[in-house]
Amino acid sequence: MNKLDSLESLYQAFDGLSVEGGWYRRTPALWPEPRKNFVPFRWRYADVKPILDAAGHLVDHAMADRRNLTMTNPVEGNLYATVRSMVAAYQLIKPGETADAHRHTPNALRIILEGKGTYTVVDGTRVEMRPGDVLLTPSWAWHSHSSNGNEDCYWVDVLDVPLVHLMEGMFFERHPDKLEPDVVDADSSPIAFRWEDTLAALAVAAPPAHGMAEREVELGNPALRTVALHAQRFNAGFCSALYRTTANSIFTVIQGRGRTVVDGETIEWAMGDVIAIPAWRAYRHEADAESFMVRASDEPVMRAIGMLREEVMRQSV
Structure with a gap:
């Protein structure tokens, strides 16, 4: 190692060691208040619904776990999140369709916009999803969706996936039988907030x-x-x-x-x-x-x- 008798030689010694002097940072580690990283943004349902309708004819559930459109914050460099800790998506399920069961460590919820005759099953409890309702899917709960009615059903998903990404706690698993075998119907449930x-x-x-x-x-x-x-x-x-x-x-x-x-x-x-x-x-x-x-x-x-x-x-x- 070269003789460390100047600041220049000291900083050169940092190279290759993955260290940085707290008095000589390339970028600040502390700042006086939250930075404006993510930007305010609005997604128009009127713009997205026709795209979802087209996807309903072109994308079946064999191509993806869910037919949804993720709302990605347009800030430069962001590839997924809606805000720093959460992601939202519009989702569609059509009459007669079933989205197979899976589970994951991220928490999830869905806010129903339109459509009747659609159900979610969460850890063996089947609950109808009605416009205005909010349904919960807690972390690591099996969940699937199906439509027994004659209307397309649209909703907004919100998940804490970006937070789980940051904390490195992601686990995901598909149900070995595709759907839970023993299901109980319930009109009221702790997972359902009725409109x-x-x-x-x-x-x-x-x-x-x-x-x-x-x-x-x-x-x-x-x-x-x-x-x-x-x-x-x-x-x-x-x-x-x-x-x-x-x-x-x-x-x-x-x-x-x-x-x-x-x-x-x-x-x-x-x-x-x-x-x-x-x-x-x-x-x-x-x-x-x-x-x-x-x-x-x-x-x-x-x-x-x-x-x-x-x-x-x-x-x-």
């Missing part, structure tokens, strides 16, 4: 302290270990507070129309649209008609590690 129950709860809910909706209820406590779900209601003309949180959020519009303003950028939305709001972005909602959204967030993760921060910045005018 009519959500509406009833919203009707009597108090206004949330953060001012982001006129009424809000949490679905579950939390719904999954890594994902919290909040149903929100907005009356026509409602304008929310301006708010930011360290939690990453994915909003699904169940009904209505309006806009969300994020860091000064306006995002219009309507029924079926999905909106990504990355961590620590200031945003507010404005509703043109009575509207309902389901917000999926990584609040449980941020709370568990002591990193959940929220700030109501000002009331909108």
Whole structure:
């Protein structure tokens, strides 16, 4: 080794050792607040639905485990995630189809947009999926989907796959018999949040302290270990507070129309649209008609590690 009698020779000694001086970093390791890496974005259901319909004729379940379209955040270099810790996808199942059972360590949920006569089976319990319902698939639970009706069924999937990727805890397995052999039907189940129950709860809910909706209820406590779900209601003309949180959020519009303003950028939305709001972005909602959204967030993760921060910045005018 060369004589280490100068900073230049010291830095040259780092080469090949995979070390870096904490006083001489190529890029910072700490910064004063969350960086704006992922970007706010909206996926229009009206744009995606025709593509799903075409895929319904061209893509069968022998070609993939699920017929879905992943919503990839358009930030440069991202190949998969919708926000840092979660991914969303639109999915279609057609009458008479069955998506075989599998299980994986990522937690998952589905928010039903349209279609009747479709069921999910989760660890042997078969539950109908109806518009507005939210269905859960906890980590490592067997799950399959099938349609016994005569309508196409569309929904939004939300999973914590990007978080599992980061933590290197991915396991995946297909069911050896393709489907679970012993299934019990249930109209009510801990894995199913029924839309009519959500509406009833919203009707009597108090206004949330953060001012982001006129009424809000949490679905579950939390719904999954890594994902919290909040149903929100907005009356026509409602304008929310301006708010930011360290939690990453994915909003699904169940009904209505309006806009969300994020860091000064306006995002219009309507029924079926999905909106990504990355961590620590200031945003507010404005509703043109009575509207309902389901917000999926990584609040449980941020709370568990002591990193959940929220700030109501000002009331909108």
